[in-house]
Amino acid sequence: MKIKNILTPAVISTELKSTTKEGVIGELLDLLVAAKLVTDRQEVLAALMEREKKMSTGIQHGVAIPHAKTKAVKNLVACIGIKREGIDFEALDGELSQIFIMTLSPIDRVGPHVQFLAEVSTVIKTKEARQQLLAAKTAQDVLAVFGL
Amino acid sequence: MAHEMMFLVLQLGVILVVAKLNGWFFSRILRQPKVLGELVAGMIVGPYVLGAIPLGSLGPLFPLVDGPIPVSPELYGIATLGSILLLFSSGLETDLPTFIRFSGKASVVGLGGVVVSFLLGSGIAVIFHPTVHSIMDPEALFLGTICTATSIGITARILGETKKISSPEGVTILAAAVLDDVISIVLLSIVVGVSAVEMGGGSVAWSGIGVVALKAVGFWALCMVVGILAAPHLTKRMKKLESLGVLAEISFGIALLLAGLSEMAGLAMIIGAYITGLSFSQTDVSAEITERIKAVGEYFIPIFFAVMGMMVDFKAVSTVLGFGILFSILAFIGKLVGCGLPALFVGFNLRGAFRIGAGMLPRGEVTLIVAGIGLASGAIGPDMFGVAIMTMLLASVAAPPLLVQSFKGGSGYRKKLQTPDESDMVTIELSFPSERAADFLRRSLADGFRAEGFFLRTIEGSVRSWQIRKEEMIFVMRRHGEKLEITSKRSNEAFVRLMMLETLVDFQEFVDSLKSMEQPEMMGAALLMNMFAQQADED
Incomplete structure (x- = not known):
């Protein structure tokens, strides 16, 4: 799975506006809808919120990885959003979440979906990478962190 | 045609029933390798014993066929398919990474065993056989090669049962046996090439052997490199078919193609099958392919062993019984000394060296295949084929108790075995x-x-x-x-x-x-x- 083929400037926002969990997820989803990668916004939003209900995807150090499997995408799609002030994403470590990486994958296809998530998470494991992301002004700055 | 097909089907039916039952009897009751039971079953129902008895108007079920191979070409063809399946799955199951990790020690041990065994095997043929004058004689070449190949199956089973498989001796034996198989098969390619020239009336000068050897090793190296590089890409593409069954079946098709190609190149068919197996052994689907190939192998491989047993002409063997025993003893010494002695120089003590020698004793499928090819090509006669079977039987029966006994007592390694770096692993x-x-x-x-x-x-x-x-x-x-x-x-x-x-x-x-x-x-x-x-x- 090539990160390069999935992450493009069109699916990156360095200035998320929402201040709630549902708001951020909706805003991220709008990026994918605008890029014509998602067909049924309503259904995907429901799937993502359902996953959050089971267990929050806000992991540690301000990083959250909302994800879901849905019929509304044909291939794995992903987007990245930054919210410098952070919001309460019910993260496992109790901190505010600032970096959001959202992935959606088709239900019935065999593919390296979790692997993609793991690869992206591995890149932002270091404090430097996270600081670079928070300092990013453009989509290109964000992609640079992933070596793109 | 219909009559021949009917005969073939009847023969296959009898072989499967008898070989499977006797295989079960050997493994469960006698605690011996299943293979020996299948081989003995073939000897008993074959054209030299029960198979020759006429069954009313049908006549004998296994009539003696003239020529080097005493069974019908159709039956021999099915047995050959069994040998291809056998070597393809041997290749698939080869643990290349372990082999490479221990290749240093193992290559010293394996090479020692091959060289000493080959020289003893071909040497005794020159000394005792009136028609053999030099170790370059096809018969001497084949007898030498018959001596070289270790059967890993028997040793691996015993080491596994006694939990010694990961001991320094255990891994060295396993890696050396892999090398042994590879060298024996390369050796077989050279021997087949040289014999073909000599039996065609020509003689092979040392420079000629060089050419044959180069051709054999070249074919090997080329197929191995292409195979190992191409297999992962091939399986990746084939995964798109979304059927592991189809993937396994196609891989066997490739094994058959390469087997045919290696025969065309003047080498033995099993070489192509083994190389294909080795190539696929490194892919992530190797276990899936192996599982499916083994299921098919369960039907065809016993036929191969039984047909090999059928080729034993007891009358011919009885005339060379003394030679056979001597040959078997030398085959033992070849491995005990050839593998044990070098082991002393790579960190093992006397006890460890003996364990390694004993572990390398069993002879098996590669021995049989070499002998079978020798017999089919006319390089060796039915008497020497019998000697090969005798060696295999004696070595396979004698090695297990010797091996179990040798592993009693303290460590056979002078230093502590280095374990792989585990700091990089997380649980x-x-x-x-x-x-x-x-x-x-x-x-x-x-x-x-x-x-x-x-x-x-x-x-x-x-x-x-x-x-x-x-x-x-x-x-x-x-x-x-x-x-x-x-x-x-x-x-x-x-x-x-x-x-x-x-x-x-x-x-x-x-x-x-x-x-x-x-x-x-x-x-x-x-x-x-x-x-x-x-x-x-x-x-």
Whole structure:
């Protein structure tokens, strides 16, 4: 799975506006809808919120990885959003979440979906990478962190 | 034509029934390798014993066929298919990484065994056989090669049963035996090439042997490099067919193609089959292919062993009985000295060296194949074919008790064995309230990994473990009672953690759905009530 083929400037926002969990997820989803990668916004939003209900995807150090499997995408799609002030994403470590990486994958296809998530998470494991992301002004700055 | 086909089908039926039953008898009752039972079954029902007895108007079921091979070409063809399947699966099961890790010590041990055995085997032919004048004579070449190949199956089984497989001696034996097989098969290619020229009336000068050897080794090297490089790409593409069955069947098709090609190149067919197996052994689907090939092999490989047994002409062997015993003893000495002596120089003490020598004693399928090819080509006669079978039988029967005995006592290694660097590995553990819960999670995790494109296979051992593999990524999942753990390289830790997390989230959902289920006792009551209602209706 090539990160390069999935992450493009069109699916990156360095200035998320929402201040709630549902708001951020909706805003991220709008990026994918605008890029014509998602067909049924309503259904995907429901799937993502359902996953959050089971267990929050806000992991540690301000990083959250909302994800879901849905019929509304044909291939794995992903987007990245930054919210410098952070919001309460019910993260496992109790901190505010600032970096959001959202992935959606088709239900019935065999593919390296979790692997993609793991690869992206591995890149932002270091404090430097996270600081670079928070300092990013453009989509290109964000992609640079992933070596793109 | 119809008559021949009817004969072939009857013959195959008899062979399968007798070989399977005798194989079972040897392995379960006599505690000997199954292969020996199949071989002996062939000897008994073959054209030199029971097979020659006429059955009413049908005549003998296994009539003696003129020429070097005493059975019909059709039957021999099916047996050849069995040998291709056998060597293809041997290649598939080769543990190349372990082999490479221990290749230093193993190559010294393996090469020593090959050189000493070959010289002793071909040397004794020159000394005792009136028509053989030099070790370059086809007969001497074949007898030498017959002496070289170790059968890993018998040793691996004993080492596994006595839990010595990962001892320094164990790994050295296994790696040396792999090398042994490879060298024997390369040697066979050279011997086949040289014999073909000599039997065609020509003589091969040393420079000629160089050309044949170069051709054989060149074919090997070329096929190996292309195979190992191409196999992962090929399987990656074939995975798109989304059927592991089709993938395994196509890979066997490739094995057959390469077997035919190697025969065309003047080498033996099994070489192509073995190389194809080795190439696929390094792909993530090797376990899936092996499983399917083995299932087919269960039908065809016993036919190969039984037909080999059928080729034993007892009358011819009786004239060379003394030579056969001497040859077998030399074949023993060849391995004990040839492998044991070099072992002393690579860190083993006398005890360890003896263990390694004993572990390399058994002869098996490669010996048989070499002898079979020699007989079919006319390079060796039925007497020497009998000697080869005799050696194989004696070595296979004598080696196991010797090996078990040799492993009693202290360490056979002078230094402590270096263990691979484990600081790079990480184990993630989860505990559950019961074994059933742990096993349920284990299954869900397995499904999760499959959905990510991984392949799983069960690892035999005292603890239930599974190998999870996809291309370069390999994890080991184990379940000890209520605990479930996955070991992976540190670089893949994040992925394993996420997989486990996702499975737990699914599990949570399942538990929640259970809570909302109707009371099980109510469901049970409804089942019972319906049962009696049915009975009442029937009354």
